[in-house]
Amino acid sequence: VKNLDIRIILGQPLLEIIKQFNVKNEEITTKLLQQNILFAFNEKLITKNINLLKTFSLFKEHSVKTKENHLYFIKQEVSNKKLEQHLQTSQIREKINSLKNNIINNLCSDLPNAFWHRKRHMVSLPYERDSIEQNIPTKARPIHMTYESMKHCKKEIQ
DSSP, X not given: OTTOSSOOOOOHHHHHHOSSEEXXXXXXXXXXXXXXXXXXXXXXXXXHHHXXXXXXXXXXXXXXXXXXXXXXXXXXXXXXXXXXXXXXXXXXXXXXXXXXXXXXXXXXXXXXXXXXTTTOOOOXXXXXXXXXXXXXXXXXXXXXXXXXXXXXXXXXXX
């Protein structure tokens, strides 16, 4: 390795310590404590050794990713178990049963008039025998219509 006072041999113990590393033809790079560390080779390596190091590097990366995924799934499982335990409390069970009964009573009725109680309004309509439609006050104002608009409206009415 360049720029070191003591010559060391990069071997299995060092590579085991480095969690993730990338192997290139000239160097090995890794990131430790948010800082890039570069181990440059003193001598030109044999392609076989480089390929072996690259394979080892890929294996390390894959094992790290696998462990991260496994950890994620374990966290999800713990979260689901906590939620299950929370749902088993008596207060939550009572609320769930109350909602269930409310849905059964209000939505799942077999009667044809089951929904009549919704939006029920009593309105008295003032029908008079002598009333004329033109005498009813409205907020409508006359608007200017073009010939095409008038033709379209007549067509829609018919």
